[in-house]
Amino acid sequence: MDKNKFIFIEQTGEESETVRPSLTYWQDAWRRLKKNKLSMIGIFTVILIVLFGTIGPSFTGYSYSDQVNKYKNLAPRLELYEINGEYFHVSKDYNVFRVTSDGTLIDRLELNPLNRDMLKKVYKYTYGDDFVILDFSYNLLPTKMGYDYNQTLEYKGEVVTQPAMTKWNKMYPFGTDGLGRDLLTRVMYGARISLLVAFIATMANLFIGVIYGSISGFEGGKLDNIMMRIVDIINSVPLTLYVILLMVWFRGGGLMNIIIALSSVYWVSMARLVRGQMLSLKEQEFVLAARVMGVSKSKIIFKHLIPNAMGPIIVSMAMMIPSAVFTESFLSFIGLGVSAPQASWGTLANNALPGLTTYPYQLFFPALSIAFTMLAFNFIGDGLRDALDPRLRKG
């Protein structure tokens, strides 16, 4: 070889490796999560809903159980009739309210039973010394068909057929329910109950599932076999069925009972997941090293194994919360939920069912809240899975 064919190149400092700050597993996961827009929207929404449920009710000025009998079944949007400079709202159940022009309720007009003509479908409401006359016979009586309005309102001789405007209900932004309770407060309170149930049940599931799963997976052998057989048997029937049976067994609702019922069943999926993680983790060298050094079993499990399995555990936890909200609302919906006057989103939806065609808003708000919460937690769960799943990590 001719030495001249080789040229020495100058060593420059520029070509040294680019140094990145080393990130821990969690810093890295957080960095990935922050990039996921949908997850961040989800986290933001969950924070909002939690605030909505915790401090919200203290700003509405009503309590979840306050009943104002005269203001029942009021919609969030009020149709106002304008007569002689006064504004009236006629509710779906034929109550007439005096309202200011911006939608603040002043009072309900009295209706003397004697002034209620059921045959002609004309009601005369007392207002001061005068009467406000509501005639809702149009398109109802066979002699009065074919009108393009269903009711007329008469006050001091002036008759109005169409509402002048539609205003937002200033006093009750979400309207009121059949007992005159503020729906906004009740939906907020429902958020509190629904999320409380979901969080506590999930925490309990996490606790039981992780301990059960890690013992089963770590010990292996006969104990593992027996423990997993138990899980298989519990899992061989839809879990909702157990929850229902437990609720029947508890003889009805109550916050505590729902939480106990939910947490005594749903841990099985967590236990399976943790066991799977344990099986692969316990074969790794660091566990062997710990064993050689004489670290106790419980310390190996809690200090070394569980922290290493935390990624999948957290992902499945994020998915558990919405399913707990779902199950709770479902239980409340079939009448096994929290007892009145407490309200969760499920009971609110259930209560709205009989009057659905007349008062759809009573279902709308709780349903929307459930959907938003589910959506937010699903986004977070998806994001967490992408952020924590080692298979997606670049080398």
Place this chain on the structure above:
Amino acid sequence: MKSFYIKRIVSMLITIILITTLTFSMMHSIPGGPFTRERPVPDEIMRALNAKYNLDDPLIIQYLNYMKGLVTFDLGPSYSKIGTTVNDLIVSGFPASAKIGLMATAIIVIIGIPLGVISALRQNKPIDYFVMFLATLGITVPSFVVATVIIYFFAGKLGWIPSFGIENKLGYIGPVIALAGYSLSFVTRLTRSSMLEVLRQDYIRTARANGIKEFSVIMKHAIRNALIPVVTYVGPMIAAILTGSFVIEKIFVIPGIGRHFVESVSNRDYTTIMGITVFYAVFYLIMVFVVDLAYTWIDPRIKFGEDK
């Protein structure tokens, strides 16, 4: 292989016995018994009732009698519906539940799987986003909300379908959609993600490199493998759907098993609760078993009982 099936059937029987025992002991340990009412029932009537339904026997005898009845498919009398047996309730409720369930299952399989495949093949294209948007909506909105919205708009406002009952053929539309909604979305998402996973595999690349037509790569190689997790979900789902959804049947007033169950829960009709739970569990276990059989057909690599 044969020994595997025998083992499976034995473990199914053990599970059924355990579940029955569990339900039985739960229902019999509720304080007060099935005939306790708000207003105290006179002692003589209580005694007569207990004697009529053999509730004055020792618990172990009652248990053995119940198990004996179970072997002959006799689930005992209903406590709250006088003169009806639990068998009557199940026989009268199952056809309605199963009809709606079958239609919902058909929709889920016929629409859900192709949608999932299409959106996987067109990943990050508008159609994928659209399908995923609908699917996400489907799993976030509870079925009772879907059902009530259907009633409100299509039955109430538009008057296209009856708001309850299934005497009319159109009456099936509402419950079927509400029942299928969640699972349809779930199956679509599952198919999509499992299809994406399969499409990344080496053997798909090999198949493409070998010049096999794209259509047959997808149909012959990809879908079959992508369907395994879907089948795992669909099997138990069919059991759950066929036996009726509590909520949907309550809302649409359908005389199915689910409604009987909800009614028996609110009536504290313990034998009916027990009977339907057992029926449900058996049905579910059978479906899971069928899924295992389906695995070996879809994926011949899976051979049970040979791993040991």
